[in-house]
Amino acid sequence: MRNKFLSLLLTLTSFTVFSQELTLKETLDNPSKVINDARIEIRVEGGQEPYTYKWSNPSTPLKSNTASGLTEGIPYTVTVTDANGLSVTKKYEVPAQSITEVFNGTTQPIVDAIGSVLFWDPFAAIGIYDPVMHDDSGAPLLHPNGDPRTISVPFIVIWLIIGGLFFTLRMKFINIRGFKHAIQLARGHYDESEAPGQVTHFQALATAVSGTVGLGNIAGVAIAIAVGGPGATFWMILAGFLGMSSKFVECSLGVKYREIHADGRVFGGPMSYLVKGLKARGKEKFGKVLAVVFAVLCIGASFGSGNMFQSNQAFDQLQGQFPVLEGNGFWFGVIMAILVGAVILGGIKSIAKVTEKIVPFMASVYVFFALVVIFMHISHLGSAFTEIFDGAFDPGALKGGIIGVLIQGFRRGTFSNEAGVGSAAIAHSAAKTKHPVSEGFVALLEPFIDTVVVCTLTALVLIFTGAYQGAEGLGGAQLTSAAFGSVISWFPYVLALAVFLFAFSTAISWSYYGMRAATFLFGKSKRVEFIYKILFLMFVVLGASISLGAVLEFSDMMLLAMALPNIIGLYIMSGEVREDLKEYVRKLNANELFRKPKPVKAANKEG
Incomplete structure (x- = not known):
């Protein structure tokens, strides 16, 4: 009887446990x-x-x-x-x-691995601050799945900002005291038609600017303001000013160590100064390693961020305004590839002739409409700037505190102008000049145009109209379009055209960057150049035809990673650039540099 009772009890217990599983x-x-x-x-x-x-x-x-x-x-x-x-x-x-x-599923783990390095937060890792975001009552903010929301200070942003700050101090605030001379050079006051090179100062500037001004200035800024609040604008502008010094250093070196072949083709940029500049310091092997790493990353970035992303977003914007295009990404890509091919097959001279017309035109149009919106809300001027400065130094907890708003601004500023990445040095290497430092002056205008002017105007439009508030569910480009559209109902059509032209000009500029990286790795023959151009055009079609996902993220990280080998080289050679700058300023003030010197108060005498 006892055994039967125990057996029954065991059965009931087992049933209860099973039902609870x-x-x-x-x-x-x-x-x-x-x-x-x-x-x-x-x-x-x-x-x-x-x-x-x-x-x-x-x-x-x-x-x-x-x-x-x-x-x-x-x-x-x-x-x-x-x-x-x-x-x-x-x-x-x-x-x-x-x-x-x-392909997307295979690439994603690689992206996550690279991202764990580039976006690693060293400050949070050593306990300098708590990365968890809290509301005004002190409770942690959570994702829908219950994980805490966090902010981070990405390593790559720190790398770029510290580099910009170092070069600003090392060159004694060349970003401020050299601004007037930079304008004079860009306007052609010191153009030397007989100087070695392929393009004018302005054409080199336009080519480099076209490689940076694009969707990041439109969509990226909107996201930064929506997430970080108006205060992010202040830190974005500061990042632009620091980036001006980085551009000065890398583009001066790009011209100094360039190679000009007998047929007139120019080979310059980080690949050249990392090899030659470090060789002169007894670090030849180290320089070659840095140059190869840079070239590989540059090719990857040229096919992704500088190519597929551009055709993809151009098609996305245009089909949003013109439904007849929907589902015709392949044919749109073919047409865009034909247009891009018609330019890049002619080389840097052809690219420069196009960018010197597109960039000023589109920048002027965008700035004009931005100013129209701002003047329509001019009564908000005081409150808008109060929001910017109060938000920069005393942001609410919901924006992640001062760390959160600072990083949103710095991140957008550094990622937008590509200062320290090294890409612009490739374009400026082709400039007609006998004085490498002069091209550094011209180059420092790029972050000013890209970040201090275009990005800031986008931010002001969002702040003046209040469009950044209640932006849930809207993408960055949609948010900017809505802000402009609140004043100019037909502006979304203008924005779609602007995105297409910016994408087109970015693609042709990056084709040159990637081509020069390819010739460094595989030989400086015209055959290598032709093969690269054909592949580049194929990727234009591919980008407009498919969803990008992790492929784009991978390419973005390759672009940012270009700053790692480049800035290492810039640190090592910054003393050399400083001495070259001193000599340039001395000769400029003594009217010894140009045939027809004009009185210039471009830079203070070195102390």
Whole structure:
């Protein structure tokens, strides 16, 4: 009898335990060949309702049994917990089917690995500040999945800002005292038609500016203001001023160490000064390693950020305003490739002739409309600047405190003007000049135009109109378009055209950057140049035809990573540039540099 009782008790206990166990059944869905639209639905059996679902995907709420917008081929975890505290964790992966999904899923882990280096936060790692964001009551802000929201000071931003600050101090604020002389050079006051090179000072400037002014000035600024608040504008402007000094150093070196072949082709930029400049200091092997790393990264960035992203976003903006284009990305890409090809097949001279017309035109149009919007809201002038300065130094907790707003501004400023990345030095190497430092002066105007003028005007439009408030669900370009559209109803059409022209000019500039990196790695023959150009045009079509996802993120990181080998070289050679600057200023003040010198008060005498 006792044995029967124990057997019955064991059976009842086993049944109770089994009924309390959580069993998960899943439905995996991949509805299309488009990337990042995978879906996982969980059904729970057993346990006690209600259940919570802790997904590894931050955007999925705790109460949702369905996660959507997932990347195909990437594993996700979910922990389900019932009302009694019982929980179970499982991992799921929606298989990638199309080629783009497979490529995207394969690239994402690489992007995450590179991002863990470039966006590593050294300050948070050593406990200088708490990266968790809090509301005004001190409670931590959470993602929908329950993870805390954090801010970070990315290593790559620190790298670029410290570099800009170092060069500003090392060159004794050349970004301020050299500004007037830079304007005079860009306006052609000191052009030397007989000097070695292929393009004028202004053409080199226009080519380099066209490689930076683009969607980042329109969409990127909107996101920075929406996330960091108006105070981010102040730090963005400061980043632009510091970047002017970085551009001065790298472009001076780009001209100094360039090679000019008998056929007139110019080979310069970081690849040249990293090899030759460090060789002169007994660091030849180290210089070659840095140059090769830079060239590989530059080619990757040219095909992605400087190419596929441009055609992709140009098509996206135009089809948004002209529905007839919808679904015709391939043919749009073909047309854009033909237009780009018609320019780049002619080399840097052809590129410069186009950019010197497109860049001033589009910049003038954009600045004009921005000023119209600002003047229409001129009564908000005082309050807008109060928001900017108060937000810069005393931001609310919801914006991440002063660290959060500072990083939003610095991040947009540094990423927009590419100062320290080294790309502009390739364009400026082709300038007609006998004096390398003179091209450094011209180059320092780029961050001023890109960040201090264009980015700042975009920010002011967003702040004056108040469009950055309540911006949930809007992308950066949509936000800027809405801000302008609140005053000028037909402006979205102008913006779509502007994005296309900016994308076009960026693509032709980056084709030259990537081509020079390719000739450094594979030989300085015209055959290498031709093969690169054909591949570049194929990627223009590809970019307009597919969704980019992790491929674009990978390319963006390659562009930012170019700053690592480049700034190392700039640090080592900064003393040389400083001495060259002293000699240039001495000769300029003594009227010894140019045939027809004009009185110039461009730079104070060195102390």
